[in-house]
Amino acid sequence: MQKITINDVAKYAAVSKKTVSRVLNNEANVSDKTMLKVKEAFVALSYRPNPQARGLASNQSFLIGLVYDNPNKSFVSAIQTGALEICNQQGYHLLIHPTDHESPDLLDNLMQLITQSQLDGLVLTPPFSDMKNLLKMLDESKIPYARIAATTDKSTAVSVISNDKKSAYEMTQHLISLGHVDIGFILGHPHHAVTAQRYNGYKKALSDNGLALKKQYIVEGRFDFSSGEKAARNLLGLKKPPTAIFASNDHMAAGVMKVANQKNILLPSQLSIVGFDDSPISEHIWPSLTTVRQPFKLMANKAIEMLIKCIRKEPLEIKFQETESILIVRESSAPHQN
Amino acid sequence: MQKITINDVAKYAAVSKKTVSRVLNNEANVSDKTMLKVKEAFVALSYRPNPQARGLASNQSFLIGLVYDNPNKSFVSAIQTGALEICNQQGYHLLIHPTDHESPDLLDNLMQLITQSQLDGLVLTPPFSDMKNLLKMLDESKIPYARIAATTDKSTAVSVISNDKKSAYEMTQHLISLGHVDIGFILGHPHHAVTAQRYNGYKKALSDNGLALKKQYIVEGRFDFSSGEKAARNLLGLKKPPTAIFASNDHMAAGVMKVANQKNILLPSQLSIVGFDDSPISEHIWPSLTTVRQPFKLMANKAIEMLIKCIRKEPLEIKFQETESILIVRESSAPHQN
DNA sequence: TATTATTTTGACACCGGTATCATTAACGTT
DNA sequence: AACGTTAATGATACCGGTGTCAAAATAATA
Known part of the structure; x- marks a missing residue:
């Protein structure tokens, strides 16, 4: 069970090693006949080129x-x-x-x-x-x-x-079609480009439906659980809290859910919560999370x-x-x- | 900015490439003087050996x-x-x-x-x-x-x-010291060796505390969320359900939590739930999960x-x-x- | 000091591939 | 048939290291 090298193949197929190399790399100008011979040698010897050598050369x-x-x-x-x-x-x-x-x-x-x-x-x-x-x-x-x-x-x-903007648009549309008007939005981490995209989708859906964008319903987040909690305390502490909250990702949505539970808000009847990303957690919390799955x-x-x-x-x-x-x-x- | 090879180093240090190689590999029998020379050359040329060549040779x-x-x-x-x-x-x-x-x-x-x-x-x-x-x-x-x-x-x-047995023992002890006597246990995936370990720790803690091992409180699981749900429906459907459930990992514990919520069982006052692994989810569900953290x-x-x-x-x-x-x-x- | 044992060092082949370039074979053309 | 052109093939150097082994330098011993 010693190692098979390009030389063994060359010998077996009765060609030069360079020709074997040509076949290996699908180079042009190899006659069908020799190509076949070499390929037969490959399988006969179960040859595997050495990546190190290939790389070095x-x-x-x-x-x-x-x-x-x-x-x-x-x-x-x-x-x-x-x-x-x-x-x-x-x-x-x-x-x-x-x-x-x-x-x-x-x-x-x-x-x-x-x-x-x-x-x-x-x-x-x-x-x-x-x-x-x-x-x-x-x-x-x-x-x-x-x-x-x-x-x-x-x-x-x-x-x-x-196309996160489109997806966020659809999500917002989903909430609107459920009758929600006061929809809170938790932004993502400012360093992520998707943060703006998702926010833009949310905004566009509101305006397309003739709903006003309310400043107090837009709060900052950083894509992690605890920033979701913080944002939720903010939103749910308002005089007129939103009836739905769209968190820019699932972890923050889970944070919102925790705070809602602590405040004895019934989910989802008193508050709808949706996320983004379809993280594993979204199926494992209760109630399970409406979200966007990206492939x-x-x-x-x-x-x-x-x-x-x-x-x-x-x-x-x-x-x-x-x-x-x-x-x-x-x-x-x-x-x-x- | 061309590539620096071992030859460059050898030339710079005025030694053979083999000697450079020796220094590179901490081989014995290199005099301190030459070792120093070569190492200086390394930094002077900021030399990085080529892994491909090293590997090939x-x-x-x-x-x-x-x-x-x-x-x-x-x-x-x-x-x-x-x-x-x-x-x-x-x-x-x-x-x-x-x-x-x-x-x-x-x-x-x-x-x-x-x-x-x-x-x-x-x-x-x-x-x-x-x-x-x-x-x-x-x-x-x-x-x-x-x-x-x-x-x-x-x-x-x-x-x-x-040492999962020991940790499971401690966890069970924790529940017992909280006053629990009827403690359900959800087994892990049968292919995992830790499954038996954790179960053994649970059993030993019960017996060390003079508590009986009740067959109906031991149910099967497979380490995933849905098997936790299934096990929970089983346990919580008993005439005399346990007052605490020890799931062999956090995902199953989350499944238990979902079922408990659906059954309007107040957590944790009416039912204690604990897991194992300290998965990210354990902090992100509500109530947050008592668990075992392995390093x-x-x-x-x-x-x-x-x-x-x-x-x-x-x-x-x-x-x-x-x-x-x-x-x-x-x-x-x-x-x-x- | 001469001799032997031990370190230290370097020349050179080699690892298993690819690149270059010359050579040979095959193919059209006139 | 003789020629030029293009396609197919191989000889050999090379990639950047390591392994072998012998030579040179040093240390130990007689």
Whole structure:
């Protein structure tokens, strides 16, 4: 059970190692006959090219880095899975790289990661997908990269675009159609580009329905549970509290739910609560949470596919892809009661 | 900004490349004087050895695989973080490998992963840490591996052992000291070795306190939310339901909580619910969950440290390390009311 | 001091692939 | 048939390190 190398294959197929290499890399100008011979040798010897050697010779690493924000765990798992699927299939390895997006030496750290690990490419997830200084650095460094769930297509990099504005619009529309008029909104973390998107969707739905935007119903948040609690205490402490609260993500919605429970507000009859992201928690709290599901796994699939094409310098028809999110109506949103 | 190779360093330090290599690998028999010269050259040129070349020449990959069960997300994040810390620091890359532990061709898949990716080592998390056939295969394949949160130390591999029995004992003791006598217990997934451990801790605490073990209070579960719901309907439907429920993990405890809410049982006054794992959800539900926190990050640290020593064939004093779990008392456990 | 044992060092092959470029084979053309 | 052109193939250097082994330098011993 010794290792099979390209030389063994070459000997077996009675060709030179360079020809084997050609077949391996689908290079042109190999006759069908020899191609067949070599491919037979592959299976006969169950040959696996050595990635190290390949990398050394061709100055590649077959490594792709996945950058995500440390505390933000809800969608990371799905993205990891989706990214891995394509990586494995295409012979790349995925290196995960949790980072704090507020770290002052973020750029240096990433640059070091790239050079030190000799990454072939990088995948960015929110909020990195929209960090202008980061994108600029990457553009200058010439490293191929892809963005997941980016909000704008004003980039040189391949991107999977999310339409959060549309989804937030639909969610707000859902609440309005349940009879709600006084709808509180909890903003996301200001560093995330989606924060503005979701807020804009909310605003547009209100105005399209002729409802006024009430300042006191818009409160700040930071995408985490405790900021949701804080925002809820704020909203539910108003003289005329809202009858529905749209939190910019599920964790904050869970925080709202906790506060509502503490205040003995009956859910969902006295207060509708909705979130965004379809985090695992959304199904595991009571009442279960109406939310928006984004196809993160699919987004990761597409991002990696495009990225690998970039790395291989294959022609790429489309640089921007959009995916569809869906509204998941569960128990936490109910008709408005007088 | 061209790449700095070992030849550049050798030239700069006026030694042979082999000597540079020696310094790089901390080999013996290098005089202090030359060692210093070379190290100065390292910093002067800011040299980074090429992992590909290193790997090719020394038949290593500097890759470590992390195997975990796909749906089981609660502790994976902490383990990833802990593993990465040490990997980065020691110059290894971590390849994550989510898998279904019930997959029929699990062994083949893992074997393929090892050979194809040329992993230097493997880290197992529950339930893989205690799967005998898997351990046997790995032993035979001679690949170094480490086990995280294993329950037994009857293994040839380095392991971080968790003492779940003790923690479950303490948790049960906690409930008993709150005055509970009728304590329901929801078992974990039968494939997980910790399931028996936790159950044993529960049993021992009962018997040590002179309490009878009531069969109808022990129900099956599978570590997921819905099995917790099912178990809760079972327990809370009894003529004389328990006044406290100990679920073998937090997700199931959350399921219990949902059912209790649906049945309008006041929490925690009418029913105490406790879990295990300190999953993120435990803080985000209402009432927040009393649970057991295991130091997964630390466990991963230790596992990787030991694994890398194995890979490098360095002497290893201790093959088994135990870590301390702590009881986290939150809102969901309260004194028994008559 | 001469001799032997032990460190320290370097020359060079080698790991398993790819890149370059020359060579050979196959194909049209006139 | 002779020629030029293009396609197919291989010889060999090379990627950036490590392993082997012999040579040189140093230390230990007689």
